[in-house]
Amino acid sequence: MEIEKHIEQAEKIFINGNFDSKRKKFIKNLKTCDLLAVPGSGKTTTLIAKLYCISQNMPFEDGSGILVLAHTNHAIDEIEKKLKKHCPQLFEYPNFVGTIQSFVNRFLAIPHFTQKNKFKFKVIDDFEYKKRFDFFLKHAKDSISYFSKRDTNIFYKSRFNLDVEGNLIICNEFDNEEIKFNIPQKWINQNTEIEKITKVLDFIKDCKTKLFKEGLLHYDDCYFYSKQYLLSNKDTKKIIQKRFKYVFIDEMQDLEEYQIKIIDDIFFEEDSETIIQRIGDKNQSIYGSGKKVKQTCDWRTRQDKEPLKYKDLNIQNSLRLSPKTAVLVDKFVLERLEKYRVVGKFEESNLYPHLIIINRKTTGEQIKNKFIDLIKKYNLQQCKKNIDNGFKIVSWITEKEDENKEVYLKKLFSEYSKESKSRKEDFDCFKKYLYHYDKEKLTLESIRKSILNGFTRILDLEGIKDNKGKRYRKSTLMQFIKNQGEAFYNDFKSKLFSWCFDIVIRNKYEEVFNEMKDFISSKVFIGQNWSNEENYVPKTINQSKEFIDSEIFQPIEIVKQSATEKEEINIELASVHAVKGQTHCATMYIESAYQRPLYETNKIIKRKGKKTSNPLLLEEHMCEGTYDKQALKMMYVGFSRPTHLLCFVVLKENVEDCLDSLCHSKGGFWEVEEIRNN
Numbered sequence: 086m087e088i089e090k091h092i093e094q095a096e097k098i099f100i101n102g103n104f105d106s107k108r109k110k111f112i113k114n115l116k117t118c119d120l121l122a123v124p125g126s127g128k129t130t131t132l133i134a135k136l137y138c139i140s141q142n143m144p145f146e147d148g149s150g151i152l153v154l155a156h157t158n159h160a161i162d163e164i165e166k167k168l169k170k171h172c173p174q175l176f177e178y179p180n181f182v183g184t185i186q187s188f189v190n191r192f193l194a195i196p197h198f199t200q201k202n203k204f205k206f207k208v209i210d211d212f213e214y215k216k217r218f219d220f221f222l223k224h225a226k227d228s229i230s231y232f233s234k235r236d237t238n239i240f241y242k243s244r245f246n247l248d249v250e251g252n253l254i255i256c257n258e259f260d261n262e263e264i265k266f267n268i269p270q271k272w273i274n275q276n277t278e279i280e281k282i283t284k285v286l287d288f289i290k291d292c293k294t295k296l297f298k299e300g301l302l303h304y305d306d307c308y309f310y311s312k313q314y315l316l317s318n319k320d321t322k323k324i325i326q327k328r329f330k331y332v333f334i335d336e337m338q339d340l341e342e343y344q345i346k347i348i349d350d351i352f353f354e355e356d357s358e359t360i361i362q363r364i365g366d367k368n369q370s371i372y373g374s375g376k377k378v379k380q381t382c383d384w385r386t387r388q389d390k391e392p393l394k395y396k397d398l399n400i401q402n403s404l405r406l407s408p409k410t411a412v413l414v415d416k417f418v419l420e421r422l423e424k425y426r427v428v429g430k431f432e433e434s435n436l437y438p439h440l441i442i443i444n445r446k447t448t449g450e451q452i453k454n455k456f457i458d459l460i461k462k463y464n465l466q467q468c469k470k471n472i473d474n475g476f477k478i479v480s481w482i483t484e485k486e487d488e489n490k491e492v493y494l495k496k497l498f499s500e501y502s503k504e505s506k507s508r509k510e511d512f513d514c515f516k517k518y519l520y521h522y523d524k525e526k527l528t529l530e531s532i533r534k535s536i537l538n539g540f541t542r543i544l545d546l547e548g549i550k551d552n553k554g555k556r557y558r559k560s561t562l563m564q565f566i567k568n569q570g571e572a573f574y575n576d577f578k579s580k581l582f583s584w585c586f587d588i589v590i591r592n593k594y595e596e597v598f599n600e601m602k603d604f605i606s607s608k609v610f611i612g613q614n615w616s617n618e619e620n621y622v623p624k625t626i627n628q629s630k631e632f633i634d635s636e637i638f639q640p641i642e643i644v645k646q647s648a649t650e651k652e653e654i655n656i657e658l659a660s661v662h663a664v665k666g667q668t669h670c671a672t673m674y675i676e677s678a679y680q681r682p683l684y685e686t687n688k689i690i691k692r693k694g695k696k697t698s699n700p701l702l703l704e705e706h707m708c709e710g711t712y713d714k715q716a717l718k719m720m721y722v723g724f725s726r727p728t729h730l731l732c733f734v735v736l737k738e739n740v741e742d743c744l745d746s747l748c749h750s751k752g753g754f755w756e757v758e759e760i761r762n763n
């Protein structure tokens with residue numbers, strides 16, 4: 086394979102500079118290995134450049150392809166956004182670029198489920214799953230309801246799994262290594278009779294079986310099906326190995342144990358020829374279920390497991406962080422592996438991190454104004470990096486179920502919740518679907534969803550139903566398109582991608598709108614045999630004509646926005662989770678209340694006997710408890726986003742004791758500013 090000769094072109098396209106020798110070495114490396122690197126070291130950028138070089142060698146002579154996986158849709162969108170226009174072949178058969186979940190669904194769970202049960206299924210998320218279980222519980226016998234009130238989680242968290250002998254069991258901790266059904270301690274303490282517990286288990290099994298029969302699978306159930314598939318079809322592994330000669334996994338730190346295991350089960354075998362490269366940063370593993378952040382990272386590197394056979398690669402210098410920001414970020418490293426140090430190589434900023442002191446009366450507006458003042462003070466709105474990267478205010482906790490007196494993003498900025506709540510899925514004319522997607526998400530995912538919602542609305546208005554007589558949804562629409570064959574499906578996906586791209590990146594709303602109108606009225610859309618009718622006569626647009634053509638919506642809002650945007654500084658609000666992997670020009674991190682101790686500073690500033698440790702004072706952390714470690718990782722991710730300016734907003738009461746020593750003019754490392762009440 087020729088890699089080297091394409092690197093120069095990749096440099097021109099992706100970094101407008103040169104890769105140093107370490108990064109070049111990784112690009113050229115085609116052996117199974119793991120790469121661990123600090124935030125902003127260019128993990129994703131280097132991987133993208135590598136994929137570009139590899140894809141210049143496609144198609145491979147043996148007909149195989151490459152598999153590119155990541156944990157989140159955000160990461161996949163990012164890869165697609167940067168690469169698809171330069172090497173569309175990478176997104177076509179025999180290659181596959183997607184999340185681990187989509188890979189597992191597509192190559193293992195769906196084939197197995199449909200083969201076994203002869204009908205299609207839908208993967209559902211936690212929210213819908215809980216809704217279904219709520220329904221079952223509402224109609225359950227009193228004895229079951231009694232237990233459900235004592236420990237609700239056990240009902241929602243149950244999954245089907247296989248025990249070591251391959252028998253179907255129920256467990257409430259989805260984990261491939263250890264299969265358990267943990268009876269809540271309080272049931273045991275209260276001497277609950279075993280028959281009662283068995284009844285609860287039977288009830289759960291019953292509900293899950295009902296869900297299966299309806300074709301509804303929880304995300305995790307797909308892994309169970311995949312395991313079953315691999316066990317019962319020995320050839321499957323070999324076929325998948327042959328199809329994918331190279332596997333690349335980005336964001337490796339966020340994978341769960343069972344996800345890591347299934348990939349290794351398939352590809353990492355003695356006689357497998359597949360090359361697997363896994364890339365990540367263990368200290369950035371902030372995913373868990375819901376708001377929870379995993380305490381430890383499940384990823385054990387090849388070197389961890391087989392030090393004599395494998396050597397992990399690592400990169401310590403961050404091309405995003407300035408030396409000052411990097412010094413601080415380095416103190417938030419939870420797990421300091423050998424040689425792991427965050428070193429800032431971005432030389433265009435020399436600003437100290439800013440500590441913004443607030444009190445319980447400080448308003449969101451005051452905080453935002455302070456941020457804008459600082460951006461203007463340092464002239465960051467003129468900074469060329471800002472064009473791509475922008476300014477963001479982030480927080481760990483964005484919303485709380487019960488309004489309370491503590492600090493979190495929505496409380497400070499009501500527009501944060503207003504925006505997400507007012508996000509509608511249905512509009513009265515097609516054009517609105519193109520303009521009113523969720524712009525908070527900087528990926529193509531929300532515009533994609535919005536366009537698909539617009540399409541299903543058209544089918545609905547035309548009275549077109551799916552083969553079960555139901556209104557088309559995004560998923561059934563995509564399934565229908567997939568059923569029309571690989572070429573048709575790929576063509577549709579590629580159209581969809583370029584529409585999304587042209588809207589989000591190029592703001593070509595009207596061009597895309599006109600192109601889509603032609604598409605909708607053509608035989609490849611409305612002319613399809615949507616309801617699988619015999620003697621089908623292709624339809625034309627009829628009932629939805631007005632909806633599609635309607636000009637009742639004039640996008641004044643957007644035009645107005647872009648005119649004023651030039652003068653005003655646009656600040657986006659987001660959760661720390663949502664900005665993982667991003668690069669900003671300036672980031673303002675606001676501490677927020679969650680668990681106890683409440684705030685990030687309460688969690689990470691430690692006193693043990695006479696010893697104290699405060700990473701904000703550049704002292705080594707002493708975080709040992711689950712919550713402290715979670716906070717440290719959230720701050721590590723949040724603090725490592727900006728190229729130029731990092732602001733950390735804290736409640737005065739939380740740092741009062743060390744306020745003086747934090748200030749850089751008094752030996753500390755922060756530019757300290759207080760927002761006082763008028």
Ligand SMILES: Nc1ncnc2c1ncn2[C@@H]1O[C@H](COP(=O)(O)OP(=O)(O)OP(=O)(O)O)[C@@H](O)[C@H]1O
Nearest residue numbers: 100104123124125126127128129130404405666668
């Ligand atoms: N070789 C390079 N030369 C110059 N700039 C680079 C290079 N690689 C990456 N960058 C820039 O550095 C920033 C961070 O890159 P990237 O997002 O790829 O890092 P990362 O290691 O994946 O980050 P994170 O750990 O936060 O996910 C981006 O602005 C990117 O354009």
